[in-house]
Amino acid sequence: MDLDERKQKILQAIIQDYIISAEPVGSRTIARKYDLGVSAATIRNEMFDLEMMGYLEQPHTSAGRIPSIKGYRFYVDCLLQPTKISNDEKKFVQVWFQDKMNDVDQIFQSTAKILAKVTHNVTLVMASQSLAAKLKYIRFLPLDHRRAIMIVVTDSGQIENCIYPKVDGVDVDDLNVIAEKLTYYLAGVSMININMEMLEKYHESIVDDLELYRLAFRSMHKAFRREQQLYKGGTMELLNKPEFKDVDKARTLFTFLEEQDVAVNLFHDDDNEQNVTVRIGEEAQLSPMKDCSIIEATFKSNDIVLGKIAVLGPTRMEYAKIIGLLDFMKQHVTHILEHYHDEK
Template sequence: MDMDERKKKILQAIIQDYITSAEPVGSRTIARKYNLGVSAATIRNEMFDLEMLGFLEQPHTSAGRVPSARGYRFYVDCLLQPTEISSEEKKIVQGWFQDKMSDVDQIFQSTAKVLSRITHNVTLVMASRQMTSKLKYIRFLPLDDYRAIMIVVTDTGQIENCIYSKPVSATLDDLNLIAEKLTHYLSGIPLSDISMQMIDKLHESIVDDVELYRVAFRSLTKSFHKQQLYKGGTMELLNKPEFKDVDKAKNLFTLLEEQDLVANLLMGDEGAHNKKVSVRIGDEANLSSINDCSIIEATFSDDNVVLGKIAVLGPTRMEYAKIIGLLDFMKQHLQYILEHYHDNQ
């Protein structure tokens, strides 16, 4: 959409002021605080035009204006320049991680905590359970004549299960013999290191029936692809003016307790893998509980294999420039830490 430079500068000033103050912004405030070279009356006229275009809204109780979701979208896409993380914040991040490298699980939890400490918003880290767990044992339980339940237990106490469609000729004892032998060979190995090539090499040591064996392994790998979620800063929401409304805060807290909903939320931006950092504003997230919130997220990967996502969730009145710069740094830092961690195992 075409917008002249003066309107752009006024919209940018209003959004920056509102992000800082959480108060509706008037023309006199913009004229006094920002050197735009135009009078308060001219700014007032431009603000009226911006409201007519859908970039600003006027709360009923105030003469000032606040940005709309459309205004934030234009700001993020066309006006914003990400802020580079400060040297002080880099020290906080690096110092936070220095003594928290005992396992991958702790690395991800630390990522969520340090992000919430810096941003004062809810932070979410979603990682494949392949990265955070080692296999402890596998077992089959009976379901009916044609199916069994494969149970996969990890060293972190996670229990995954999936339905296994067993060949008619296979008995539960046949399946548990495979499970015992797989456990013998794979116990203690990180799930991320278990590959089809590894399983193929073990085949002759486990069972003669190739199809029975491969179906069992396909069931095993299904349990690896679930996501582990780490959260930080949930209570920070209570300090935001936007969440003084108890019902609104309760709805968001309820959402954050539903791990599947949050995982679906983070996996909802299909184009995010191709971006450095992606931003979804208001109802772009397609969840009624967070219509007044934004989600800024980055995907971290290793050799083009997606390992997970890091995200900041908060009110639409967020410090977009700072958080986008921070997430870009954190994504790179996290990838470096994971590479360093695996090199030292």
């Protein structure tokens, strides 16, 4: 059964009030604070229907209601209008980053801190450790008559390798000629900036066989796996939320967030995601997250995923504000990173 316009307005009013107050919302409160043009008795009847339909819950024996996961989901998908970041907030973010662009680590850590400061929630930023790395050299080592090992080394000392399937008639010495020429043209270039379009410019100077050249490029990126680094901010903000006054509940979530390998699982797997995504409560499929929501954005450049930003807090989050803020931040951080690499 679809919600009619009046039920939608009442549900929206309840969620907005609960986000602010953290207290169950009653019909008299909605009638007094929101001009819906109906009596408290009518609102009470509609709230009862919304509860029966699964959009609201009644905690304890209180006359007030709180949103359910289903209610929040309907609100986010159908009722919410993201709040645009104000000019003052834009200026605050821009000033914050001005002296924090010395290296990529600082950019990402600053992103986590500024978001935590503005949203008063936990912020997680997941980024590739390879973003700041520049190619130092490429080498091939023999493995057997059909395969070689491609080794990629960066200026940070990171060494990655992969199995390279040799083409008939091509031996390791031939491959190392390609590697030396690739190194000549690409040494000192940030790994994030190396793409096929760039390599197409050099292929005639490196090898006549375009397919062999492309295979070398694909192997180089396979060797240089994008390992993930996690940056956090605002963990202690949770202690100020009524939902986490329960010490055991707070401890469980804190422990979860301190385990980097586990916390990385908070992020959605879809690297192609273009928009801000919201997962509410059990939608995250992680037990410590059942009373929390995650709002996440992916930032990209030239179809390459630079990283992901997520804001984590109680299901009673300021969804409209945070979604608008993340939409701005993913564009701003992408611009900063592109500018950083251009400068380098």
